[in-house]
Amino acid sequence: MLAYILRRLLYAIPILIGVNLLTFALFFVVNTPDDMARLQLGAKHVTPDAIERWKVEHGYNKPLLLNAQASGSAQLTDTIFFKHSAAMFVFEFGKGDDGRNIGNEIRTRMGPSLAIALPVFAIGLLVNITFALLMVFFRSTYLDLWGVVLCVVLMSISGLFYIIAGQYFISKLWNLLPISGFAGGIDGLKFIMLPVLIGVVAGIGSGARWYRTIFLEEIGKDYVRTARAKGLSEVRVLFRHVLKNGMIPILTGAVVVLPLLFMGSLITESFFGIPGLGSYTIDAIQAQDFAVVRAMVFLGSFLYIVGLILTDISYSWADPRVRLQ
Amino acid sequence: MIEAWVSFDFVLLWTDALIFALVVGVLVLVFFIRRQEHLRAPWRAVAQRPMAIGAALVLSVFVVIGLLDSLHYREKLPDSSADKPHYSVDVLSVFDALVGDLRTQQEKTYSEPLAMQLYAKEFVQHDGATVREYPRLKFGGAHLQQEADRVEDITRRSLIGLSQGMAASFLLFGLLAAWRARRTKISLGEWLTRWGEGRLDWPGRTVAVVVTLLLMLAGVLVHLAAAYHVFGTDKVGQDVLYISLKSIRTGLVIGTLTTLVTLPLAIGLGIAAGYFRGWIDDVIQYVYTVLNSIPGVLLIAAAVLIVQVYVESNPDLFDTAARRADIRLLALCLIMGVTSWTGLARLLRGESLKLRTLDYVEAARAFGVSHTRIISRHIFPNVFHLVLIAIVLDFSGLVLAEAVLSYVGVGVDPSMHSWGNMINGSRLELAREPVVWWQLGAAFTFMFTLVLAANLFADGVRDAFDPRQGGRR
Numbered sequence: 001m002l003a004y005i006l007r008r009l010l011y012a013i014p015i016l017i018g019v020n021l022l023t024f025a026l027f028f029v030v031n032t033p034d035d036m037a038r039l040q041l042g043a044k045h046v047t048p049d050a051i052e053r054w055k056v057e058h059g060y061n062k063p064l065l066l067n068a069q070a071s072g073s074a075q076l077t078d079t080i081f082f083k084h085s086a087a088m089f090v091f092e093f094g095k096g097d098d099g100r101n102i103g104n105e106i107r108t109r110m111g112p113s114l115a116i117a118l119p120v121f122a123i124g125l126l127v128n129i130t131f132a133l134l135m136v137f138f139r140s141t142y143l144d145l146w147g148v149v150l151c152v153v154l155m156s157i158s159g160l161f162y163i164i165a166g167q168y169f170i171s172k173l174w175n176l177l178p179i180s181g182f183a184g185g186i187d188g189l190k191f192i193m194l195p196v197l198i199g200v201v202a203g204i205g206s207g208a209r210w211y212r213t214i215f216l217e218e219i220g221k222d223y224v225r226t227a228r229a230k231g232l233s234e235v236r237v238l239f240r241h242v243l244k245n246g247m248i249p250i251l252t253g254a255v256v257v258l259p260l261l262f263m264g265s266l267i268t269e270s271f272f273g274i275p276g277l278g279s280y281t282i283d284a285i286q287a288q289d290f291a292v293v294r295a296m297v298f299l300g301s302f303l304y305i306v307g308l309i310l311t312d313i314s315y316s317w318a319d320p321r322v323r324l325q
Numbered sequence: 326m327i328e329a330w331v332s333f334d335f336v337l338l339w340t341d342a343l344i345f346a347l348v349v350g351v352l353v354l355v356f357f358i359r360r361q362e363h364l365r366a367p368w369r370a371v372a373q374r375p376m377a378i379g380a381a382l383v384l385s386v387f388v389v390i391g392l393l394d395s396l397h398y399r400e401k402l403p404d405s406s407a408d409k410p411h412y413s414v415d416v417l418s419v420f421d422a423l424v425g426d427l428r429t430q431q432e433k434t435y436s437e438p439l440a441m442q443l444y445a446k447e448f449v450q451h452d453g454a455t456v457r458e459y460p461r462l463k464f465g466g467a468h469l470q471q472e473a474d475r476v477e478d479i480t481r482r483s484l485i486g487l488s489q490g491m492a493a494s495f496l497l498f499g500l501l502a503a504w505r506a507r508r509t510k511i512s513l514g515e516w517l518t519r520w521g522e523g524r525l526d527w528p529g530r531t532v533a534v535v536v537t538l539l540l541m542l543a544g545v546l547v548h549l550a551a552a553y554h555v556f557g558t559d560k561v562g563q564d565v566l567y568i569s570l571k572s573i574r575t576g577l578v579i580g581t582l583t584t585l586v587t588l589p590l591a592i593g594l595g596i597a598a599g600y601f602r603g604w605i606d607d608v609i610q611y612v613y614t615v616l617n618s619i620p621g622v623l624l625i626a627a628a629v630l631i632v633q634v635y636v637e638s639n640p641d642l643f644d645t646a647a648r649r650a651d652i653r654l655l656a657l658c659l660i661m662g663v664t665s666w667t668g669l670a671r672l673l674r675g676e677s678l679k680l681r682t683l684d685y686v687e688a689a690r691a692f693g694v695s696h697t698r699i700i701s702r703h704i705f706p707n708v709f710h711l712v713l714i715a716i717v718l719d720f721s722g723l724v725l726a727e728a729v730l731s732y733v734g735v736g737v738d739p740s741m742h743s744w745g746n747m748i749n750g751s752r753l754e755l756a757r758e759p760v761v762w763w764q765l766g767a768a769f770t771f772m773f774t775l776v777l778a779a780n781l782f783a784d785g786v787r788d789a790f791d792p793r794q795g796g797r798r
Contacts, residue, residue, distance in 0.1 A: 014611065015615055015618060018611065018615035019618060022615065022619070023619075026627045026628070027627065030631055031634055038634070038637075039630070039633070152777065152784065155776075156721065156773055156776040156777035156780050157769075157773060158725050158728045158729070158748075158769075158772060158773075159729065160729065160732060160748050161769055164748075164751075164752070164755065164765065263620065266622060266729075266733060281622075282734075285622075285626045285735060286733070286734045288630060290630075293623060297620065297623045297624070297627070300619065300620035300623065301618035304618040305618055308614075
């Protein structure tokens, strides 16, 4: 088991290198620092001096891969690649355009992101499974049919509308909860409730429908027929057998997104003014702050890979038949 | 007459060319499928589902509008000479020509749906005295004498529209019934009874109801839009109905062209990885894990920024604003395609892994059939249903993604009509007092209709094509 995890971790390294090279190519080779400077300083009437000054400020006034002017190992280390791309492997992200340390920002912003993302994930899972089980229990009746239709309708509404409608009705018209904002500790609860509620409702459509198919697939299997033949009641079959076995694909599917919860939700956070990583990313995109975007790409890939490894481990944990080699 | 002809300059945008290539491709595919019984059978199953066929009818309305909106031209300026014509910088489409005044009837600023006055009070000169009141609109309800006549006029126009739509539907239905009765060699009365009892081999009642509803809606819209702004006007006084209709093309382009980019990558690499295995499999799996691990929005953002820089540093390559917006739309489709092929590729890889061990593939290999031939004759036809299901399932997700991306600021060009841009603009409108809700409402209505129709149609296609789902319902 330990050897397997170790090997998976080693396998993750070339992937991270790939991600790193790809972002390096996108941000420095296809899109040269000169282009970035021109975009930042405002289109056409930019002097070469201003571009040079911008590059010095951001530390982009170096050769890309090989610094011929330096001596010794500095030939390799005093380059954009080493300073800005390779440094990310030790989580050195440098500074954003606003002069703040990106690493620090990420650490302080993870908390608020998790405060929204984790409840949405946990409550969402619970609600979706409940709905799915209800539909499966009443399968091939009108209740099931209309449940599926409702799911499709809910799926067809853009996430933006859920947020806008929720903010408009609950906060603006009925004054039940604050429209946006964030606070730490117990005070933050009133700010968290609305985004969590909207996040859960927005996910019901696709989630419940997907889990319903998983349970239905499970219900057609032989062991369910055996359980029925033993004379077990439908409720017992559903909760003792189908639910337990259906949870394997559901949980292993959920594990992969678990680490990504740290990244927060882009849209929700920016609508509700939550100082998390999602709104950080959106602000960076809109301000064209390349250093932050690059850092978030790397962080996102890293967390995704962690999720992949966790998925593999959880497979073997949930289903002993899966052997790790 | 000839003068009228040469006063146009046909403009072929990149996305137009690809859309028409796609239409030709689909027509070829339809022709091919029609001749093969085993391919036709699942489509017939799709056509027998009332939900799927109703959704398909709604979708086809959107597609027709989108196609009409993809035939672009520029008008010749009236004062330019014949031998060296100058053309307007505005790129129009056949759709613009068909809706006529809807595009040009611009008010001053916001006005409510079906209103005859602006939404905000202004100082107006009345016989020398300055009064503060709601000024009349230039076009919306301009034919009315007073506010009291408005409701009556709207009701009258709606009723005319409804009855005309109904009449057109009856006429169409009569023609269809007569034609079908002749084809199947039964009496008209017999055909009608069968239709009424739902005993035709296609869901006739659903088709009749959906077509009637669509025609009635079209009738009402045509009659109301002739004299009012049905969905009100936006900040600069543009008709919101017109903007929503123009956004259809953007949504369709993103939903279809992205898939067009996805397919060769997913099919080629997915099948190659599963069929050849070994180092080819390793390399392809490595590539798609890397791509998959990068958060999609960020990759799209990076690519869109690059395109923006490219367009700004090469302004002479794009002579009109429409071309600039178009290249950004195309780039968006390309990059979304590059980020979204991985799911389908993984599915196809798994399926090819299974298929390559089957007896008939082994036999083909033993006979010395080449790899390309095995893949094209034995593997690809057996995974085709997965490809098709993925296409229809992805479509609605892509339309929804456009709205989110435009909100983030990395979607389509801000000058382009799109539902995402409409929603983005309406955020501020919701915060103002009194609330301007109609732009958001219109974007919601159109997007929801398209996505819901696409989802219902996708469900029908999936149920008909996926052998695993076949027996259950």
